[in-house]
Amino acid sequence: MPNHLAKSVLLLAGLLLVSGSLWAHHGQGLSFDTNHMWTTWGTIEEFSYINPHPAVKFSRTDKDGNVEHWGAEVSNNPSRLARVGWTKSRCLAALMPGTRVKLYVGTSLAGGRIGIVELMESEKGELLCSEREAPIKAIDLDGVPGGYQPKPEDQKPE
Amino acid sequence: MTNNLARFALLAVPAFLLGQTSVPQKSEPSDKDTRPYDKHDFNGIWARNPSAQFHQPPCPECRDNSRPSYGFFGDIPPLTAEGKKRFDANRPTKGYVAGSKEALAHMDIDVGYRRAVQSALSNDPEERCEPLGLMRLVTFSGGNPPMQIVQTNEIIIQRFEWFWDNREIWTDGRSLPKVEDYLPRFNGYSVGKWEGDTLVVTTVGLDDRQWVDAYGYPVSDKAVLEERYSRPTRNRLRLEMTLTDPVNYTRPWHSTTKVWGYIPKEAASVAGWSGIVEDRCVPADNNYFRSFEPAAPTAKKDK
Numbered sequence: 001m002p003n004h005l006a007k008s009v010l011l012l013a014g015l016l017l018v019s020g021s022l023w024a025h026h027g028q029g030l031s032f033d034t035n036h037m038w039t040t041w042g043t044i045e046e047f048s049y050i051n052p053h054p055a056v057k058f059s060r061t062d063k064d065g066n067v068e069h070w071g072a073e074v075s076n077n078p079s080r081l082a083r084v085g086w087t088k089s090r091c092l093a094a095l096m097p098g099t100r101v102k103l104y105v106g107t108s109l110a111g112g113r114i115g116i117v118e119l120m121e122s123e124k125g126e127l128l129c130s131e132r133e134a135p136i137k138a139i140d141l142d143g144v145p146g147g148y149q150p151k152p153e154d155q156k157p158e
Numbered sequence: 159m160t161n162n163l164a165r166f167a168l169l170a171v172p173a174f175l176l177g178q179t180s181v182p183q184k185s186e187p188s189d190k191d192t193r194p195y196d197k198h199d200f201n202g203i204w205a206r207n208p209s210a211q212f213h214q215p216p217c218p219e220c221r222d223n224s225r226p227s228y229g230f231f232g233d234i235p236p237l238t239a240e241g242k243k244r245f246d247a248n249r250p251t252k253g254y255v256a257g258s259k260e261a262l263a264h265m266d267i268d269v270g271y272r273r274a275v276q277s278a279l280s281n282d283p284e285e286r287c288e289p290l291g292l293m294r295l296v297t298f299s300g301g302n303p304p305m306q307i308v309q310t311n312e313i314i315i316q317r318f319e320w321f322w323d324n325r326e327i328w329t330d331g332r333s334l335p336k337v338e339d340y341l342p343r344f345n346g347y348s349v350g351k352w353e354g355d356t357l358v359v360t361t362v363g364l365d366d367r368q369w370v371d372a373y374g375y376p377v378s379d380k381a382v383l384e385e386r387y388s389r390p391t392r393n394r395l396r397l398e399m400t401l402t403d404p405v406n407y408t409r410p411w412h413s414t415t416k417v418w419g420y421i422p423k424e425a426a427s428v429a430g431w432s433g434i435v436e437d438r439c440v441p442a443d444n445n446y447f448r449s450f451e452p453a454a455p456t457a458k459k460d461k
Contacts, residue, residue, distance in 0.1 A: 031277050050443035071449070079303065079319065079435040082428040083211045109276070 032106040032116040037138035038148040042103050045069070047095035047129075049088040051078055054129070056095070056117055058103060063143035072105065072117040076131050084131050091129035095120065101128065104138045111149050188217050189391040189419075197355040197389050200314065203426050203434060204395050205304035208419030212304075212426060217394070217419040226253045226271050230297055230371040230399065231414040234268045241376055241406030245270070248374030251280045270373040282374070283367065287439035289344040290321050291368025292361060293383065296397070296416070298372065304421055306434050307395075314350060314357075322438035327359050337363045342379040344368055359385040370401065370411075378405035393420040 042058040054074040104119040120128045141147050208214035254261035254272040261272035295318045303320035312330035325345035346361040361383040381403035388396050399413035423432045
């Protein structure tokens with residue numbers, strides 16, 4: 001476990017140092033394992049309604065009671081969200097810190113606790129701050145430590 | 159010299175024909191609106207997918223009739239030696255992933271559309287909020303961020319939602335500047351004149367840091383772009399482009415036809431405010447956002 005933590009810290013440090021790092025506005029499938037979408041319940045720590053895509057920080061608790069902190073980009077673009085009625089104020093109100101939501105996540109292909117959130121769902125089943133009108137296919141990994149972590153073969157182009 | 163010309167013709171003609179046959183250039187307009195309109199009036203908001211988000215009648219011919227999407231497309235010319243060097247240096251994120259099954263299944267399309275890399279390995283200017291440049295502004299609207307045209311007797315302004323950028327087309331009769339006397343600009347210097355019902359726009363002075371489109375095709379500051387805009391029906395705007403850039407390409411490059419659908423102002427409305435949306439790339443937001451981007455998979459293996 002400490003090894004895993006060290007790896008995560010190194011990965012995060014690496015991320016912050018990657019000068020050529022880019023947003024995945026159109027290359028999300030290349031950066032995230034969207035072939036293995038999974039769901040988890042989590043708590044919003046911070047939601048930012050920014051361009052080119054919103055970003056969300058959330059925590060989740062695994063079945064052993066350990067709290068994981070995740071960071072993710074959100075797949076929809078603010079202008080598109082606004083056009084379907086998910087304006088900045090509405091999204092921020094729906095995703096205030098402390099809000100419990102079900103998240104549909106694709107983990108970073110590099111692994112760790114970074115991913116893309118395709119969808120967020122309230123406890124009442126409402127889809128939040130999304131263009132989507134129906135949930136997407138994903139496996140339930142609530143409470144599973146680390147959620148889905150890509151395997152080496154997942155990193156190969158399909 | 160004659161030999162070179164002959165060799166060029168031998169290479170270029172089949173390539174041109176291949177380009178013409180592989181990408182359909184024309185289709186029947188879907189717009190059935192018969193109300194009168196002015197063919198010389200381009201004012202308004204236009205989108206490449208008017209039915210999505212804007213709830214207008216579908217426009218199948220508006221979509222890029224190919225995968226990947228959002229490109230200049232058309233009959234890609236052979237590159238010059240300099241062009242090849244610059245093309246190879248550009249690493250796009252769009253298109254089929256290099257070496258992927260999809261890329262291998264589409265070996266018939268130009269290599270530019272099947273060499274995508276992960277974001278962390280790319281040097282696409284768009285990903286760092288650097289200016290898109292004229293042709294990318296125009297072709298990216300294939301993704302559906304609309305453009306607005308504001309037209310007066312002496313100037314036409316195109317405003318692009320994505321990157322919140324604009325370009326000017328002077329129609330006051332002025333001549334093009336001498337490129338060497340002016341600073342290159344990302345959106346160049348453009349003049350327009352009417353040929354019948356077609357507005358012919360000529361642009362020079364393009365900044366060579368931009369790409370032709372999302373696929374990393376280079377463009378030089380010696381390039382000349384011709385755009386031919388027309389409004390064949392009330393709700394359709396049509397564009398054909400020709401890029402002549404002897405630094406990078408061995409002959410002129412004709413794009414596929416781009417078609418937009420008209421969006422009534424009221425249909426492009428957010429929270430009661432109609433018009434295009436400021437979809438600006440803000441570096442501070444982008445820096446925060448990209449902290450959520452993964453490093454390249456290969457980087458993980460380097461311990």
